Amino acid sequence: MPADAINLLGMPQGELEALFTRLGEKPFHARQLMRWVYQRGVTDFDEMTDLSKSLRQRLKDETEVALPQVLSQHDSTDGTVKWLFESGFGQAVEAVFIPEADRGTLCISSQVGCALDCAFCATGAQGFNRNLSAAEIVGQVWHANSVLPRRDNEARDYAVTNVVFMGMGEPLANYRSVVPAIDILISDLAYGISRRRVTVSTSGLVPTIDRLGDECNVSLAVSLHAPNDDLRDQLVPINKMHPIAALLDACWRYAGKRQNRYITFEYVMLDGVNDQAGHADQLFELLDGKPAKVNLIPFNPFSGNEFQRSPADRIVRFQNRLRERGIVTTIRKTRGEDIDAACGQLAGKVSDRVRNRLSEKRRRTATA
Numbered sequence: 001m002p003a004d005a006i007n008l009l010g011m012p013q014g015e016l017e018a019l020f021t022r023l024g025e026k027p028f029h030a031r032q033l034m035r036w037v038y039q040r041g042v043t044d045f046d047e048m049t050d051l052s053k054s055l056r057q058r059l060k061d062e063t064e065v066a067l068p069q070v071l072s073q074h075d076s077t078d079g080t081v082k083w084l085f086e087s088g089f090g091q092a093v094e095a096v097f098i099p100e101a102d103r104g105t106l107c108i109s110s111q112v113g114c115a116l117d118c119a120f121c122a123t124g125a126q127g128f129n130r131n132l133s134a135a136e137i138v139g140q141v142w143h144a145n146s147v148l149p150r151r152d153n154e155a156r157d158y159a160v161t162n163v164v165f166m167g168m169g170e171p172l173a174n175y176r177s178v179v180p181a182i183d184i185l186i187s188d189l190a191y192g193i194s195r196r197r198v199t200v201s202t203s204g205l206v207p208t209i210d211r212l213g214d215e216c217n218v219s220l221a222v223s224l225h226a227p228n229d230d231l232r233d234q235l236v237p238i239n240k241m242h243p244i245a246a247l248l249d250a251c252w253r254y255a256g257k258r259q260n261r262y263i264t265f266e267y268v269m270l271d272g273v274n275d276q277a278g279h280a281d282q283l284f285e286l287l288d289g290k291p292a293k294v295n296l297i298p299f300n301p302f303s304g305n306e307f308q309r310s311p312a313d314r315i316v317r318f319q320n321r322l323r324e325r326g327i328v329t330t331i332r333k334t335r336g337e338d339i340d341a342a343c344g345q346l347a348g349k350v351s352d353r354v355r356n357r358l359s360e361k362r363r364r365t366a367t368a
Contacts, residue, residue, distance in 0.1 A: 010134030038190035111169025227282035
């Protein structure tokens with residue numbers, strides 16, 4: 001395999017068609033190749049028998065289907081599975097599969113680490129190294145579907161029915177790779193996942209939310225976690241650049257571009273920090289009459305973090321206070337906690353190159 005081989009994994013249909021045209025081949029071969037790689041899980045060109053021998057040899061000489069290396073797999077007692085994927089130079093990222101009776105959800109990473117440094121997140125505590133490529137993002141889905149049993153053994157009924165960009169990293173900070181990956185996830189030539197079953201979660205990069213709304217029709221989740229700017233500045237530092245009012249305006253614009261579209265607001269429950277009745281009332285004022293749902297997330301602890309999970313009864317009271325006033329509110333069930341695969345616990349292996357001033361200040365305070 002030549003050192004400069006082109007990796008076909010993660011390449012959307014249009015780019016593959018352009019590549020085959022440059023090779024002097026018919027562009028329809030792109031559709032054949034996508035079916036082999038994604039629907040049949042085949043990466044060996046010799047097995048792609050509806051391609052000519054000469055084309056298969058050309059592909060072997062100039063291209064590859066390079067998958068991310070799996071470093072480890074951890075299985076939870078509740079059925080959750082976590083994989084650690086090698087991402088070069090001692091780095092690694094994580095993906096988590098959550099099985100349920102009616103769906104199989106894969107939580108995937110988009111960056112090695114994260115630069116946004118949310119105060120309660122294990123990923124942000126490690127800093128940021130680099131963006132993942134579209135191949136590295138799609139490769140997480142490819143691996144999960146290749147090792148997990150298909151649902152009911154139907155030809156297209158893959159183990160993964162839902163994909164959420166809620167693993168390591170801020171997806172909208174890696175827009176260039178995330179959107180091509182989404183194109184493959186929803187393509188009928190690949191996994192054919194419904195757009196409503198692909199969710200991009202963001203901490204609030206307002207200009208890119210608008211861009212995503214114009215270019216990509218998928219579900220949007222927003223990591224809100226506080227109902228006022230003073231508190232959110234402490235928990236989600238990007239709020240200092242894009243405060244709540246601007247963030248919500250972008251969310252309503254996004255929802256307005258699609259019929260019957262709701263925005264899910266994620267709200268991690270931190271004991272004594274953001275879980276009081278007054279916080280629920282403030283949150284209601286922000287979302288009243290808007291296309292919004294709230295997902296309350298019990299905080300999942302990790303080493304070196306000072307926060308504690310809100311008591312279960314307080315989380316329920318918070319939920320009821322919103323529900324009674326008409327806000328659809330759910331409580332996320334914690335899964336995979338015994339293998340550090342729960343929400344906010346994904347840390348992978350990151351030798352960071354970027355830490356923002358807030359994280360440095362937090363560490364100095366902790367060691368003072």
